[in-house]
Amino acid sequence: MRPLCLLVLLAAGCGWVPADEQAIRTFFAESSLYDRTRLAEVGQVAFDPRVEGVVHRFDVVSREDTTGNDGRRHRVARLDAVVRSDRGSSHRTIVVTLEQAAGGRWMITAYR
Secondary structure (H helix, E strand, O other): OHHHHHHHHHHHHHOOOOOHHHHHHHHHHHHHHHHOOOOOOOOOOOOOOOOOOOEEEEEEEEEEEOOOOOOEEEEEEEEEEEEOOOEEEEEEEEEEEEEHHHOOOOOEEEEE
């Protein structure tokens, strides 16, 4: 009984990250390296670390879903982010636009 309880507690502590948030995390990780080849797998835009800084961490504050004229699902996610640059760290609100591609994968199509 004890091993089962331990397994349940460990599984609950791991948490589950939604697919769109995983795509955003990958987008910022690849952007921080400015690896345009790998970045193309998750985004159609780049968050240039030389200009924008590097997103150190973020929290998704809100999500809003819509369906485009093409029938694809679009999502706008508002992020509270900590961005590091050569001027130091700052808190920024970043709005990321995602599109659900064929097969269910999320792609970052824009940010502001």
